[in-house]
Amino acid sequence: MRLRKKRYRVCGISDDEIMAEELTIELKNALSEVEALQRMLAEFGERHHLLENIVFDVTLALEEVLTNIISYAFDDDGEHKIRIRLSLDEGVLTAEVEDDGRPFDPLRVPAPELSSPLEKRPVGGLGIHLIRGLMDELEYRRVRGRNVLRLKKKAKVS
């Protein structure tokens, strides 16, 4: 995992509030990176006094995005980088997830039939269903051969 931080300073507000922080994490396509992701979000949440349930929701949505990418995006067994950029601006937490896998728009995956018998349900789809339920806004783009998924969540501060 690699970290990059950018801080933008705005004049005229108290020192704590002037940080509109952007945090970039680079993860490998390995399930074990889920733990690094969790730590990162816990720290980000603490630093910005985010409510615990907001941190919970964004962590869960990003775990689902990450495990989907790791499981389905790559045709080879090689190492790939998945970049997650977190930013908090005017009470909205934005997470942008970028990978170099095959074109895949998770928003076009049909919702699982939660009412149908268990054995008839597709195994996939649960994660996407959670992502949709947890986040306020989702947007997918294919940019220069990369998948970019942007997730937004209104982030109340504790």
Place this chain on the structure above:
Amino acid sequence: MRVVVSKFESGAVLNVDGRIDAVTAPQFRDQLMTLIDSGYTRIIIDCALLAYISSAGLRVLYEAANKLEPHQGRMAICRANADVRRVLEMVDIASEIPIFATQEEAIQGLRYLG
């Protein structure tokens, strides 16, 4: 994640402490399936200390409920915190696995269902 198992009648209570995510779900699955394979048909997942569950964990719960069904087995969930409960409700897990407030109610509930 840590799982502590206690027994009741023909059942087992799994107290899950920590997080069930993509990394820990396989370990949770092993422990749950081992119990079912050894003949336990009443399974209660006590979530009092469960801080987090992702779809990897939900899939294990669904798989276990499926596995119990032909053996007239039953599963129940109890004492989930508000965050975990929200996730369980989002996938309407209660339509397959009933959710109870306390462990006693879960044991009672399974007795009644069985």
